[in-house]
Amino acid sequence: MLRLKNINTYYGKVHALRNxxxxxxxxxxxxxxxxxxAGKTTILNTISGVTPAGGGEVLFRKEPVxxxxxxxxxxxxxxxxxxxxxxxxxxxxxxxxxxxxYLRYKSREEKSAIKRDxxxxxxxxxxxxxxxxxxxxxxxxxxxxMLAIGRALMxxxxxxxxxxxxxxxxxxxxxxxxxxxxxxxxENGVTILLVEQNAKAALKLADRGYVLETxxxxxxxxxxxxxxxxxxxxxYLGKDKKEIWER
Amino acid sequence: MKVREFLCKKRKIMQLEQILxxxxxxxxTGAIYALIGIGFSIIFNxxxxxxxxxxxxxxxxxxxxxxxxxxxxxxxxxxxxCAVAVSALAGLLFERxxxxxxxxxxxxxxxxxTIAGSILIRGLAMLLWGKDTHAIPPFTGDEPISIAGATxxxxxxxxxxxxxxxxxxxxxxxxxxxxxxxMRACSYNRRAAGLVGIDVRRxxxxxxxxxxxxxxxxxxxxxxxxxxAYDVGIMLxxxxxxxxxxxGMSSGMATVVGGLILGVLESLGAGLxxxxxxxxxxFIILLLILxxxxxxxxxxxxxxxx
Numbered sequence: 227m228l229r230l231k232n233i234n235t236y237y238g239k240v241h242a243l244r245n246x247x248x249x250x251x252x253x254x255x256x257x258x259x260x261x262x263x264a265g266k267t268t269i270l271n272t273i274s275g276v277t278p279a280g281g282g283e284v285l286f287r288k289e290p291v292x293x294x295x296x297x298x299x300x301x302x303x304x305x306x307x308x309x310x311x312x313x314x315x316x317x318x319x320x321x322x323x324x325x326x327x328y329l330r331y332k333s334r335e336e337k338s339a340i341k342r343d344x345x346x347x348x349x350x351x352x353x354x355x356x357x358x359x360x361x362x363x364x365x366x367x368x369x370x371x372m373l374a375i376g377r378a379l380m381x382x383x384x385x386x387x388x389x390x391x392x393x394x395x396x397x398x399x400x401x402x403x404x405x406x407x408x409x410x411x412x413e414n415g416v417t418i419l420l421v422e423q424n425a426k427a428a429l430k431l432a433d434r435g436y437v438l439e440t441x442x443x444x445x446x447x448x449x450x451x452x453x454x455x456x457x458x459x460x461x462y463l464g465k466d467k468k469e470i471w472e473r
Numbered sequence: 474m475k476v477r478e479f480l481c482k483k484r485k486i487m488q489l490e491q492i493l494x495x496x497x498x499x500x501x502t503g504a505i506y507a508l509i510g511i512g513f514s515i516i517f518n519x520x521x522x523x524x525x526x527x528x529x530x531x532x533x534x535x536x537x538x539x540x541x542x543x544x545x546x547x548x549x550x551x552x553x554x555c556a557v558a559v560s561a562l563a564g565l566l567f568e569r570x571x572x573x574x575x576x577x578x579x580x581x582x583x584x585x586x587t588i589a590g591s592i593l594i595r596g597l598a599m600l601l602w603g604k605d606t607h608a609i610p611p612f613t614g615d616e617p618i619s620i621a622g623a624t625x626x627x628x629x630x631x632x633x634x635x636x637x638x639x640x641x642x643x644x645x646x647x648x649x650x651x652x653x654x655x656m657r658a659c660s661y662n663r664r665a666a667g668l669v670g671i672d673v674r675r676x677x678x679x680x681x682x683x684x685x686x687x688x689x690x691x692x693x694x695x696x697x698x699x700x701x702a703y704d705v706g707i708m709l710x711x712x713x714x715x716x717x718x719x720x721g722m723s724s725g726m727a728t729v730v731g732g733l734i735l736g737v738l739e740s741l742g743a744g745l746x747x748x749x750x751x752x753x754x755x756f757i758i759l760l761l762i763l764x765x766x767x768x769x770x771x772x773x774x775x776x777x778x779x
Contacts, residue, residue: 297671314658317661
């Protein structure tokens with residue numbers, strides 16, 4: 227469904243992504259793991275058109291979307307839940323969700339579809355329903371994360387890009403959010419590309435994973451393989467070197 | 474003795490009437506400042522720049538109305554929408570030709586561009602229409618109306634009524650329509666706005682169009698009172714900027730109140746102290762606000778940004 231071919235992305239003179247190639251199948255959950263600054267967020271932003279690729283090609287359902295502006299990418303059915311939630315803080319929860327469906331406000335029929343989708347977001351995250359009139363900025367981090375995901379879902383995406391949804395959240399909230407992601411794949415067939423620092427949780431949820439280091443993909447494979455990989459264990463799963471030695 | 478008391482009392486009443494008079498006229502000029510100030514705020518919120526060409530759209534409103542009235546012989550009710558439409562077009566072209574093509578859109582570059590734009594527009598207006606001061610006829614006669622000893626002109630009522638209407642429409646647009654909410658979203662978080670599919674550049678364009686419409690309307694409704702000329706934009710623009718600063722660059726009520734406060738203080742100062750100080754009062758207020766409460770009279774100090 228999504229294919230990146232030899233993507234090179236630059237921030238000014240900094241070469242942030244070097245020949246990154248990856249692919250996602252329909253309905254897959256794939257995770258990108260790697261240390262800070264490895265280029266995980268950059269990959270998402272390159273797909274979303276926020277920091278367009280300097281070279282290479284992004285194909286979505288066989289169509290090139292490499293140099294499109296962010297709003298055009300959303301039209302294609304790719305929504306990003308950005309790092310640090312980035313909800314519209316001075317707007318209410320409902321307004322935030324409405325804006326998620328911004329591109330769909332063209333016809334009357336769509337309006338009722340949007341209402342239905344909002345109801346669905348509220349069933350996924352009942353907490354948002356309770357707070358629908360509250361200003362987004364006054365909610366807790368977990369609630370803002372739920373809102374950010376809900377807002378992205380309002381665009382009716384085929385592919386959801388999530389950037390560190392677990393950052394700074396309590397383990398229970400992370401669990402709740404990950405359960406919702408699983409449910410989205412199961413019930414709506416949404417394909418998910420998940421960037422995570424919390425490699426353990428991400429690999430548990432995902433089918434496959436890519437490991438990034440300084441802008442390059444150094445490893446890829448099914449999640450269970452990566453979980454067992456000694457290098458991954460040492461670097462990203464927080465297992466002690468000694469523990470691995472002793473086995 | 475009795476006579477003196479009587480005279481004293483009479484003077485007090487006269488003074489009260491005078492103050493009322495100044496307040497009335499202050500409110501109507503204040504309403505103009507408020508409209509211009511909202512124009513400043515809308516562009517500032519969408520782009521982070523102060524559009525110093527804002528005053529020129531005020532001038533364009535008045536001068537274009539005059540042009541449609543006198544040269545094309547249109548009736549007033551037709552001349553006004555035409556003038557607003559042409560001003561909106563000018564705002565659109567200004568954004569397209571001067572703001573968008575900029576390679577390095579740092580705020581300082583953009584601000585300098587807007588100053589250049591204002592000089593250009595003013596120069597063109599001078600070439601086209603000359604340096605004379607012109608008057609637009611009042612919308613409905615100039616029979617003064619007397620209220621509690623103060624006299625006001627029908628045009629004052631027009632100004633207040635139209636301003637109120639514009640503010641209501643403005644509020645409705647920004648709080649109850651998806652496009653308005655999208656514009657606010659852009660001002661709160663540009664990147665996130667792009668990620669939900671809002672075309673941020675189009676919103677910037679919109680903000681210029683809306684601001685030029687507001688500015689030109691302000692210029693049109695005030696022209697029957699104060700006359701209009703190619704260079705009225707400078708002072709009116711600065712006063713509007715002042716209103717926006719008092720309101721903390723809000724595009725809502727705070728700037729409206731800012732404009733009204735400014736108008737009333739200016740008019741009282743001019744009437745009770747000396748009319749020579751009229752403009753000085755506005756700029757003293759501007760400086761005081763910037764020194765003491767740069768977040769605006771009603772704004773909370775910036776604390777957020779986590």
